[in-house]
Amino acid sequence: MRRGLLAPALLASAALALAGCSSDDDSGDDSSSGSGGSIKIGIKFDQPGLGYKDGDTYTGFDVDVATYVAGKLGYEPDKIEWVQAPSANRENMLSGGQVDMIFATYSITDDRKKVVSFAGPYFVAGQDLLVAADDTSITGPDDLDG
Numbered sequence: 001m002r003r004g005l006l007a008p009a010l011l012a013s014a015a016l017a018l019a020g021c022s023s024d025d026d027s028g029d030d031s032s033s034g035s036g037g038s039i040k041i042g043i044k045f046d047q048p049g050l051g052y053k054d055g056d057t058y059t060g061f062d063v064d065v066a067t068y069v070a071g072k073l074g075y076e077p078d079k080i081e082w083v084q085a086p087s088a089n090r091e092n093m094l095s096g097g098q099v100d101m102i103f104a105t106y107s108i109t110d111d112r113k114k115v116v117s118f119a120g121p122y123f124v125a126g127q128d129l130l131v132a133a134d135d136t137s138i139t140g141p142d143d144l145d146g
Contacts (some may be wrong), residue, residue, distance in 0.1 A: 039075045041066045042085030042093055042102035051104055058082050065122055066103040091115045 043051035043062050051062040063082075070080050085093055085102050093099045094116055101119075107127070108118050131138045138144065 037075075038079040038081050039070055039073070039101075040081045040083050040099045041070065042083045042090065042099035042104065044086075044104045045084045047105065053082070053084070061123065062103040062105075066101075069101075069103075 043058065043060075043066065045051065045053035045058075047060065047062075050060040052058070052060050067077055067080065071077070083093070083099050085099060085104055087104075087106070090102055090104070090106065091112075094102065103122075105125075106112075108121060112118075129138070129141075129144070
């Protein structure tokens with residue numbers, strides 16, 4: 001039952017977030033709707049399995065979710081313009097209109113909620129630190145202070 005509710009819940013969340021990001025610009029072109037225009041979606045290009053660019057091909061979970069949501073909003077896959085969205089530039093890309101939405105690994109924090117609207121999470125993963133097996137100098141977060 002849970003699984004059957006996940007996709008509609010994600011779609012509704014994404015649609016609400018996109019509605020909040022729409023501009024008041026009434027330029028008369030059709031680029032802001034799925035009825036013939038295109039949509040710019042930011043993803044990471046260097047995360048195999050999530051968002052990855054190989055030549056002209058984009059693959060990964062984020063790409064699949066973004067394609068699904070865009071489809072539900074009326075955009076065919078060939079109307080999606082994939083834009084590289086480095087972590088440090090995401091808020092500026094959204095506020096500056098360089099992208100319509102971003103699908104990429106991004107921790108939801110209270111500070112970030114003040115700047116952008118989130119429509120998720122659609123994937124939850126823990127954050128860990130990997131250390132070489134023979135490195136005993138780092139045993140926990142406190143060892144990273146400084």
